[in-house]
Amino acid sequence: MWFLLGFIILVSIFGIRTTSRSNKLKQQFGSRLHAVGIHQSGLPQVAEGRRVDVLIGNGNFYIQSGQQTFELSLRKIGSAGYPNRTGSSNSRNYLVIHYEMNGRVRPIVLRFMKPAHAKAFLWEIEGQLFTRNSSDGIIRL
Numbered sequence: 001m002w003f004l005l006g007f008i009i010l011v012s013i014f015g016i017r018t019t020s021r022s023n024k025l026k027q028q029f030g031s032r033l034h035a036v037g038i039h040q041s042g043l044p045q046v047a048e049g050r051r052v053d054v055l056i057g058n059g060n061f062y063i064q065s066g067q068q069t070f071e072l073s074l075r076k077i078g079s080a081g082y083p084n085r086t087g088s089s090n091s092r093n094y095l096v097i098h099y100e101m102n103g104r105v106r107p108i109v110l111r112f113m114k115p116a117h118a119k120a121f122l123w124e125i126e127g128q129l130f131t132r133n134s135s136d137g138i139i140r141l
Contacts (some may be wrong), residue, residue: 010020025064029055043108053065090120093113
């Protein structure tokens with residue numbers, strides 16, 4: 001009985017700390033979305049498989065790894081989507097962002113624990129892309 005009570009208390013403390021850290025990061029960067037992901041490839045000086053915080057807001061896409069923060073302008077994102085994987089049920093956990101950097105387009109691949117996180121970031125980026133390419137009620141695809 002005491003073991004179960006101790007376990008519940010530890011899980012509650014972990015949840016409270018995680019939520020407060022997420023809210024602090026959202027406030028710091030002025031973002032609407034925050035999730036923890038795993039960097040797969042594309043960012044310089046960040047090892048493959050490293051845990052990163054991913055945020056979006058204020059017209060920017062932020063990736064924070066340790067003390068490094070990458071600020072990617074949503075205007076320079078050409079496209080975003082899921083990778084083309086055949087036979088893999090986990091492809092919805094991945095997000096591929098094609099970002100224009102130094103005159104060339106570089107794919108940045110992130111993996112999320114939950115497909116809902118990848119989907120939320122994908123929808124937000126696509127919404128920004130549609131807004132950017134529209135004027136006078138006409139959306140240019």
